[in-house]
Amino acid sequence: MIAIIDYGSGNLRSISNAFRRIGADALVTSSSKTMDEADAIVLPGVGAFGSAMEKLEESRETILENIGEGKPFLGICLGLQVLLDESQESPGVRGLGLVPGRVLRIPPGNKVPHMGWNQLIIKRDSQLLDGVDDEYFYFVHSYHAEPEGDVVSATTDYGIEMTAVIEKDNIHATQFHPEKSGEAGLDILRNFTGIIKA
Amino acid sequence: MLAKRIIPCLDCDLQVPNGRVVKGVEFKQIRYAGDPVELATRYYEDGADEIVFLDITASHERRETMTHVIEATTENVFVPICVGGGIRKPEDYVKMLKAGADKCSTNTAAIKNPDLINEASELVGSQACVVAIDAKRRYIDSPRESDERFIIEVDDGYCWYECSIYGGREFTGIDAINWAMECQERGAGEILLTSMDRDGTKEGYDIPLTRTMSQNLDIPVIASGGVGRPEHIYEAFTNGMADAALAASIFHFNEYPVPVVKEYLRSMGVPVRI
Numbered sequence: 276m277i278a279i280i281d282y283g284s285g286n287l288r289s290i291s292n293a294f295r296r297i298g299a300d301a302l303v304t305s306s307s308k309t310m311d312e313a314d315a316i317v318l319p320g321v322g323a324f325g326s327a328m329e330k331l332e333e334s335r336e337t338i339l340e341n342i343g344e345g346k347p348f349l350g351i352c353l354g355l356q357v358l359l360d361e362s363q364e365s366p367g368v369r370g371l372g373l374v375p376g377r378v379l380r381i382p383p384g385n386k387v388p389h390m391g392w393n394q395l396i397i398k399r400d401s402q403l404l405d406g407v408d409d410e411y412f413y414f415v416h417s418y419h420a421e422p423e424g425d426v427v428s429a430t431t432d433y434g435i436e437m438t439a440v441i442e443k444d445n446i447h448a449t450q451f452h453p454e455k456s457g458e459a460g461l462d463i464l465r466n467f468t469g470i471i472k473a
Numbered sequence: 474m475l476a477k478r479i480i481p482c483l484d485c486d487l488q489v490p491n492g493r494v495v496k497g498v499e500f501k502q503i504r505y506a507g508d509p510v511e512l513a514t515r516y517y518e519d520g521a522d523e524i525v526f527l528d529i530t531a532s533h534e535r536r537e538t539m540t541h542v543i544e545a546t547t548e549n550v551f552v553p554i555c556v557g558g559g560i561r562k563p564e565d566y567v568k569m570l571k572a573g574a575d576k577c578s579t580n581t582a583a584i585k586n587p588d589l590i591n592e593a594s595e596l597v598g599s600q601a602c603v604v605a606i607d608a609k610r611r612y613i614d615s616p617r618e619s620d621e622r623f624i625i626e627v628d629d630g631y632c633w634y635e636c637s638i639y640g641g642r643e644f645t646g647i648d649a650i651n652w653a654m655e656c657q658e659r660g661a662g663e664i665l666l667t668s669m670d671r672d673g674t675k676e677g678y679d680i681p682l683t684r685t686m687s688q689n690l691d692i693p694v695i696a697s698g699g700v701g702r703p704e705h706i707y708e709a710f711t712n713g714m715a716d717a718a719l720a721a722s723i724f725h726f727n728e729y730p731v732p733v734v735k736e737y738l739r740s741m742g743v744p745v746r747i
Contacts, residue, residue, distance in 0.1 A: 288573040392476040411746035
């Protein structure tokens with residue numbers, strides 16, 4: 276069972292519908308017990324960094340413990356950004372700190388938010404991105420992650436090259452929304468369920 | 474590179490059980506086009522980049538019907554969904570997002586109470602707050618005539634654009650470009666810009682309007698009203714500088730299905746998702 280963390284943010288029905296569509300057993304939950312019992316954890320998220328961290332406070336330890344034990348984790352959009360140390364969106368607020376680095380405002384020159392369908396620039400082999408070539412994925416964000424170290428599996432071009440996929444051990448995260456990216460997005464979720472079974 | 478978005482719009486009459494899609498001409502005559510959930514699913518399979526549901530009845534009890542339509546649609550449709558019509562309070566945004574929508578669009582309620590944009594964007598994020606603007610040309614004799622309004626040169630003279638509310642039944646005196654800039658300031662994430670002069674005419678989008686809007690905003694602009702042929706969409710993306718194009722009847726009545734439009738755009742060098 277995949278636990279989709281409900282922390283009062285965003286559109287959870289879409290992500291659970293998407294997992295149902297590919298035949299995966301997923302449950303929207305805020306219970307630590309359910310997260311502990313799950314085979315994998317999904318952290319969705321839209322909204323602001325600061326308010327998300329505030330709402331995640333209760334689940335913080337549970338998430339860190341489960342990831343520490345090696346459980347597959349998928350962060351989506353803001354669920355990617357909160358993995359880092361901090362964000363310009365909410366100065367002074369501490370992220371989960373699982374991936375060193377910062378989240379910065381998308382620089383002027385292009386429209387913000389980066390909203391719509393964009394392609395990936397693949398940086399290295401990744402099981403999550405297996406089969407991805409020139410497909411488009413749906414992005415909507417005003418901030419972008421700048422992680423340190425060799426953790427970026429794919430970027431996307433929006434005037435500047437921005438982080439699109441972070442992977443570090445059992446942590447996987449996409450800046451785009453696989454649950455809103457048509458069949459290409461469902462393939463990413465299928466790849467994630469493949470990682471869970473492996 | 475970011476693709477230009479093609480967005481089918483479903484104008485929904487929710488006075489019948491499960492709702493039905495209708496299409497008006499210049500905000501008036503109505504034609505029946507099909508079942509909302511079925512049409513949305515077909516457009517998803519055709520490669521639509523996003524789908525807009527517009528509740529043209531927008532009364533309180535019918536919003537429940539819209540909630541059910543969204544819930545049923547998002548079981549099988551995995552692209553962004555925007556809902557407009559009857560969104561009046563921040564709670565309405567939350568309710569629609571819970572049902573599976575990604576964005577809500579508001580027109581009349583935002584003009585009557587602009588703070589709604591601030592409150593909603595703080596609550597659900599800017600990306601979920603679309604402001605719809607129905608703009609009507611107001612011709613003037615001389616470009617110097619106005620003070621603070623945006624005067625735009627069009628093929629038959631000079632005009633400014635007035636915002637209309639209540640589905641085109643009432644005019645506000647508000648300049649559409651100024652209003653859009655204020656919406657952006659207040660936290661809107663996107664502008665859905667409909668030309669009332671072109672809507673239903675199939676003569677093409679109002680390009681001077683779309684272009685001026687896009688040039689004056691940092692948030693995406695969706696062109697709407699008047700599309701009759703794929704060439705019109707090409708015009709909106711190039712001369713009109715639109716980020717997305719919305720259309721209804723060319724898709725509903727299968728005149729130009731989504732894949733045909735996208736193949737054409739790609740052949741003309743416009744980045745689209747195929």
